[in-house]
Amino acid sequence: MHKVKPELRVVFTLLMLFFAGFLFLPLLVLLIRSLETGEGFSFANYAAVWEGRDLIEAVSNSVKVSAAAAVIATVLGFVLAYSIHCTRIFRPVKGVLKTAVLVPMLLPTITYGFAIMYSLGNQGLITKLIGRNLFEIYGFNGLLTGYVIYTLPPAFLLIHNAFGYIDKKFIIVSKLMGDGTARSFFHAVLRPLAGALGGAFVLAFILSFTDFGIPASVGGTYPVIAAQLYQVMLGSIPDFNQGAVIAVVMLVPAAFGIWLLRYLDKFNFHYDKISAIELPKHRVRDTGLGVLSSVIVTGMLSVFAVMFAAPFMNGFPYDTAFTLKHVNGVFASGDLTGVYKNSLWVALLTSLLGTLAAYGAALLNVRTKLKAKGATDVVSMITNTVPGMVLGIAYLLLFNGSSLKGTFAILVLCNIVHLFTTPYLMAKNALSKMNPSWETTGELLGDSWFKTVYRVVLPNSASAIIEMFAYYFVNSMVTISGIIFLVSAQTSVVASKIKELQHFAKFNEIFVLSLLIFFTNLLIKAACDWMQRRRAVR
């Protein structure tokens, strides 16, 4: 009677074995290593790290700067989302704001730091334009600036999406009931968005707390946990057990944050029906927020302006004559074009295999009656919780002596697991909206389950699959925290090469490579968006 086919059980088992081997086992090894000492197992490593005080200072600094960045990113993200949803700003301007705010997502975070240095440093582009230093960029201020730029796009996206579920009719009802501006704003906008605003703060905090790229470039002498972890693992005297302790410590706030995100979701309002209504014009509000939003986005993007200018100058900032020698130099260097090819190769394999894994897991979860199908949700929750650096270290500890060490395969596997949650949720969302009777209908018309999936479910998921592919590709190109411990001389990718070039102060090469990543990502995003639109038109 409409039983689950044995083939499905085989696919499900293979998928679970994959996650057992590349998610659960590495994390288990990480935990064991954090407890391992020369004389057996104990909390001695934790005690040693605690007594050293360095970690406590780093954690405390990380919390401070991440919390400050999260508050600023949430406020700015809210202003942008509010301007887009609750004003009558000229529509094309809204479109530009919406797209422009997402630009930083196409770049590795390590590039942000160098862009900050070249924009806001002593000889930076913005410093020169303003005529003075805005602030000391190394340490807290640089980290804060970098984290805000890094977390503003995701914080904005979260609030922007939540605004889509807010019925603006209530703003009008509140006004008609005689509410003043403040009361109306609180009841009809802030309160329904409370969950999303809390969520944006937590998300921005976790991202900042676990990022490695920004401290690697502008951290200066201000120690944060990610830099501490890198130092312990790959410094002059590597200490893997102590590294495992720091990774576990890093995991705790991340896990708490994810729990908090789920909890905060309860505070979001869910209206039964959303009215397609536009608020009346209000000249002061529209002009004010239009200007404010433009200033936020321009300010954020201005930091990156130097990236597009410096590589085309003889020697920024002293000799600004136009030249292509830096660009030509990168293309002539087999080493640098090699890492770019490596990045492309890793991103392509990650996006193909990652999309397959995430789609397969979502398909088994949503469209079958497998008893243990909830396990894919557990996997997705864990991959969402584990920061890239922690997963990277776990892989390093588990696969150090294996044939996987120093291969492209380990980078691809790490990326697939690290980035799994979002594409999985994209697929789940798309598949659960599809007619639940398709498989039964296909079977009654003579198809096997797999054949119905191939002939019906897959073609109708095309848009989601394209989106998943783009997500995996773009994020594989920019991620550094997940793979920094796993790259070898042969498998170095652009993001890790940038870290290496930093030691030789080769900033022009860094910017050219960053531009290569940026334009590649832009191209992939544009192609995927075009394909999605084409399918939507059909």
Next chain:
Amino acid sequence: MLKLQHIGKQFDGKTVLDDISFEIGTGEIMSLLGPSGSGKTTLLHLILGLTGADRGSIRFGDEDLTRVPMKKRGFNIVFQDYALFPNLNAYDNILYGLRNKKGRVNAAEVQEYIDFLELAPHLNKNIGELSGGQKQRVALARTLVTKPRLLLLDEPLSALDGVIKESIKQRLQSIAREFRLTTVIVTHDPEEALTMSDKILIINQGRIAQFGTPQDIIDRPADEFVEQFIIKQLSIKRQNILNLFGEMYA
């Protein structure tokens, strides 16, 4: 001939169907009538083979189908939401099953179904471009070209408005007569059941309240429930029409 004997079904310890027995002849239309949650859709899925029975037997002609998987029963269904495939146009939806059942239906027969259901002008349309009634007919054609031995229809009229509803009703009756196709229809509307069916099975809380012809049910309602659920609803409707139009339309 479809024959169910002493069918019982539980979900999570709760009895959904209890001791269901009935028999319908070839080419007959039977409506499964009952309020929401009475178990009629579960019974439909049980006949289809989508769900297994805990007790009892299902026979079709001489065959015992109780343990036969859905795919091998030779029955087919039109779901309430039609389950049309949006990546294919109307024509490709109709032909979908033929790839797996080569030789069973020839091109002339497919055309006959298309003409019968007046679908010729809509064949190249995408599913999103079809009206509710057109979607219903495409789903019917897709099912009929596979030549099922038994046609199951889950609330076939619930998503349709007035005039289209009447036209589809007549068409369903014609299909059963023309192709001598035994048909089981799930509905919660007494008027639909009484005007379309040869037999009606009324279910209440998983048990048979009454099984008989429409005339039997009107003349001799088995109990208080049938009286309230069927006769009273129809009397109210009749009274409303009388109030609006007078005797002329009653």
